[in-house]
Amino acid sequence: DQQVKQNSPSLSVQEGRISILNCDYTNSMFDYFLWYKKYPAEGPTFLISISSIKDKNEDGRFTVFLNKSAKHLSLHIVPSQPGDSAVYFCAASGLGGGGADGLTFGKGTHLIIQP
Amino acid sequence: DTAVSQTPKYLVTQMGNDKSIKCEQNLGHDTMYWYKQDSKKFLKIMFSYNNKELIINETVPNRFSPKSPDKAHLNLHINSLELGDSAVYFCASSQELVSGELFFGEGSRLTVL
Numbered sequence: 001d002q003q004v005k006q007n008s009p010s011l012s013v014q015e016g017r018i019s020i021l022n023c024d025y026t027n028s029m030f031d032y033f034l035w036y037k038k039y040p041a042e043g044p045t046f047l048i049s050i051s052s053i054k055d056k057n058e059d060g061r062f063t064v065f066l067n068k069s070a071k072h073l074s075l076h077i078v079p080s081q082p083g084d085s086a087v088y089f090c091a092a093s094g095l096g097g098g099g100a101d102g103l104t105f106g107k108g109t110h111l112i113i114q115p
Numbered sequence: 116d117t118a119v120s121q122t123p124k125y126l127v128t129q130m131g132n133d134k135s136i137k138c139e140q141n142l143g144h145d146t147m148y149w150y151k152q153d154s155k156k157f158l159k160i161m162f163s164y165n166n167k168e169l170i171i172n173e174t175v176p177n178r179f180s181p182k183s184p185d186k187a188h189l190n191l192h193i194n195s196l197e198l199g200d201s202a203v204y205f206c207a208s209s210q211e212l213v214s215g216e217l218f219f220g221e222g223s224r225l226t227v228l
Contacts, residue, residue: 034216043119043205043219044158089158102148102207103217105158 003027004092006106014114019077021109023090030092035064035075038087085113118142121206121220128196129228136191136223138206147189149181150205164189201227
């Protein structure tokens with residue numbers, strides 16, 4: 001029972017172009033969403049988050065969009081850079097934060113930025 | 116300084132053995148977690164521990180037990196290891212109910228032969 005789904009295992013984008021990573025969720029109790037980035041042999045690191053009271057959050061080259069009615073969020077990276085090549089995990093939590101219940105993660109999308 | 120550190124990074128052992136993975140965080144966080152990333156790459160929560168309250172994911176076998184000697188440490192003990200326990204185990208911490216942001220360790224790859 002996957003409550004957070006990332007249906008694209010991998011995505012290849014040319015350097016300088018926009019990368020769009022998608023995520024869908026099924027649990028309507030989720031109200032906080034995060035994106036994590038993971039390099040090989042390292043732990044995931046926090047990238048950007050969005051609360052359900054917003055529909056957009058921007059941080060430099062990274063923007064997360066949330067469509068609550070569709071239970072869908074996306075991460076936009078523009079312009080894409082070689083260092084962005086990594087696995088990106090979408091994560092969600094309920095009741096305002098991770099708290100003691102932690103986060104529910106998607107399976108990840110491997111983003112490959114081609115020179 | 117590493118914020119969340121786990122040891123060992125790699126662990127190879129035989130079926131039936133008992134092993135432990137240690138985790139320490141120097142962020143002053145209230146809550147610590149153990150996650151398992153299996154061969155299908157899902158990151159699934161196993162435990163969370165906050166102020167001596169342990170929350171267990173009901174799918175985790177009771178061969179797995181977390182031990183917290185103090186607020187900065189949450190160690191994972193695994194008894195009678197099975198082949199299916201082979202995975203990467205991540206420790207994480209967070210400041211409870213602030214942002215939901217978790218800080219992860221580098222992971223410990225456990226291989227059971």
